[in-house]
């Protein structure tokens with residue numbers, strides 16, 4: 422099927438129409454004509470894969486990645502970094518055209534080798550991934566987006582002597598490594614692996630089988646303990662920029678609610694500027710880490726609550742002046758949105774890794790709030806993902 426790419430969607434896919442039906446084509450650029458095969462076909466739309474480029478965009482370049490043809494992890498490795506930012510900006514402006522007329526993405530100073538965590542499939546003693554929408558396993562020797570310390574481990578995967586399962590590799594500021602393994606096998610990792618890499622912990626099926634279940638991270642001039650199952654921002658330089666922009670919007674008298682706070686990544690630097698911070702997070706180890714992290718950094722004006730935001734949010738007897746939300750990709754739930762609307766907290770700082778759910782949540786919040794700033798950060802360079810900071814202020818009546 423031949424398709425002409427007319428635009429790009431907010432997930433970085435080329436957009437085309439076939440007999441009036443919308444087609445999303447991964448790794449296709451505006452103005453290109455491509456021969457493509459259908460991988461998903463439902464009533465409303467088709468998802469397609471490029472088979473051949475018939476008319477090539479002058480913005481297309483050869484990817485830096487040897488797996489680009491099969492791996493859908495990157496959407497924009499087929500164009501220059503500068504053009505990838507432009508396309509992401511266009512996608513957001515198009516998607517939020519009723520709310521904003523201007524949108525800028527702050528670039529990532531290190532646009533390859535930035536990821537501190539990667540999860541891969543293990544099959545037949547090979548490490549790799551499944552091609553999207555297929556059962557084709559692609560074995561890899563490296564991932565250009567991952568930190569060098571992670572790629573060094575991938576290169577030595579033969580030393581794991583591990584046949585089948587999942588492997589997550591996490592690396593910290595000091596290139597220490599945590600390995601999180603899910604498998605039914607008994608492991609017999611070669612000693613050489615430990616001699617060649619700074620492995621500080623191995624967790625197999627949620628049990629620690631070597632040393633520790635955590636490591637320490639240094640960001641924002643602070644020290645964070647991070648457990649193997651706790652979220653931590655994957656891009657050091659970009660996540661620090663976001664912290665700086667958040668802090669600029671706070672004052673000394675603020676009492677801040679930090680929803681979905683993880684190990685206190687934002688709560689701790691915010692607490693250095695404001696009167697008080699309360700964080701809510703559902704992962705137990707993350708809250709245990711956060712509580713220790715405040716002590717590690719001699720901070721006393723933060724408290725952390727373990728539980729689901731939607732269960733705990735209305736049980737805190739404090740009058741908040743600002744709320745920071747950094748939810749998972751699914752965005753805010755109905756109860757949390759209603760709480761924000763009811764309580765009329767003067768400012769909401771919404772950190773979002775999913776423009777789709779941000780847009781949906783904003784459509785409800787806009788009944789009482791107006792957007793006063795909206796900025797993007799290229800946290801996940803070359804991939805379709807965009808991190809946004811949207812600042813909302815309560816409308817005056």
Ligand SMILES: C[S@@+](CC[C@H](N)C(=O)[O-])C[C@H]1O[C@@H](n2cnc3c(N)ncnc32)[C@H](O)[C@@H]1O
Nearest residue numbers: 652681682683686702703704729730747748749
């Ligand atoms: C995008 S991460 C942000 C974490 C933190 N703000 C940071 O920057 O490190 C989202 C966090 O929300 C937590 N989470 C997911 N659903 C939740 C819920 N219903 N209630 C509380 N926390 C939740 C996850 O465990 C994760 O730590």
